Amino acid sequence: MQRSTLASLLLPAALCAPPPALANAPSGGAPLALDNVHIVEAEDNRVSALRCVRVEGAAIATITAAGDPACLRxxxxxxxxxxYLMPGLIDMHAHLTLGPMEIKQEHGEVVMQALPDDDIAEHNARRLVAFGVTTVRNPAGDLQAxxxxxxxxxxxxxxxxxxxxxxxxxxxxxxPGLATAVHSAEEMEQVVSAQVESGADWIKLYTGLSPELLKAGIDAAHRHGRPAIAHLESIAWTDALEMGLDGIVHLMPVSPDLLTPEQRAAWQATARGGTYSFFEWWEHFDPEGPQADGLVAAYRRHRPVFDATLVAFHAAFVQDQDNVHKDDARRYAHPKLLAHWNEWFTFAIGWQPEDFQRARDVWPKVQRMAARLYATDARMTLGTDMSNPWIAPGISLHREMQLLAEAGVPNERLLLAGTRNAADALGAGDRLGRIAPAYEADLLVLDANPLDDIQHTRDIHAVVLDGEFLTTATLDQLKGE
Incomplete structure (x- = not known):
């Protein structure tokens, strides 16, 4: 992005002089020198000695000792x-363009739709950058949007x-706007082909597919050179990975095949439909049992791309109380989405007080399974399910890291999940997710070391986006503050 363009976007039209954020805005395209900074080396769980990082255009040119004349020249x-300097964060589950879920009558029938909204996309984009998120995977949405x-x-x-x-x-x-129906392998091939022609980087498969159609979707994606990810429920994750599935989303594996016969019978005897399974299934699942062991082994063997989106489920589990997720949403979510969640659409529709308590009671099991999976060598990443209830752009990714840290995931693994691992999973590990010469200058400057406390990722001094240095004041503008 051109510097002059960035300045014009952030300046209110009524102002003649630039605000403090842009008072010292650069001009002329001169290189940028980030001097006297420690580079966070999460791979080795350490920070470097003081360095000078020279950025030319939108890429890192050199990394030398602090104060090096060649870096500063x-x-x-x-x-x-x-x-402290780290790569920009990557949210692997951000529905960037998604508008509110709506219900309408059409030809006498009730129809649900989730149409894209360009204004919501721009709102989300600005706040993502303000919180240090420089790349996202949009895991489902309208490709024209x-x-x-x-x-x-x-x-x-x-x-x-x-x-x-x-x-x-x-x-x-x-x-409409969110899901396409298929009923045969032939239809699957047609839909996948059309999505690839329209620019899809990934193919997203969903919970209602039969095992046969899931396999057809995986195979069609691979024929077209695209990875396949899935949100699964009835089909066991272990079975899907054996089919060749590349990635799984959401730590909510509510499959009967991941329970013992006794557990399965007990769950199915009282199971209710809808999102009650978010806690009812976990009441019967043992994160230390043989089924959990098999899932961990499958992750080690197949190394899927995975984002847990704990924040989306935690927000539902505490929805009956005042909580940080609601506070974040009130400050940073788009007003259309916030009104929608306040009016009716949440992941806890119909839940009673005892249901929320049951959900909170199983949360330690969710945490334990998260810790076990994130300890594997699978391609573990971070995601939020942004644009779904009570998930705010940018800040919710920091909440996700905090929840995973509370589950026992080490800070260095979280930082890698949010940078290097995600970039590799996106097929962009040769240009994103690392601080090295020739890599894109998408960077996060922090006031404190995130290896000491993952909450320090929120202590943002500046963001470098495509080589552009955005000050704290500029970031506040992007947040709408």
Missing amino acids: GARPNDLEGR AARYKQRLANGEMVGPESFDAGPVINNAGL
């Missing part, structure tokens, strides 16, 4: 005074993260 210097978003970024019309996109989820039932 002809550059715009930024003395970071011993702060995704193309418009990318074009606006390319034209310099807006500020936002780079997006890797899936099309509408492929399921046994359609939902």
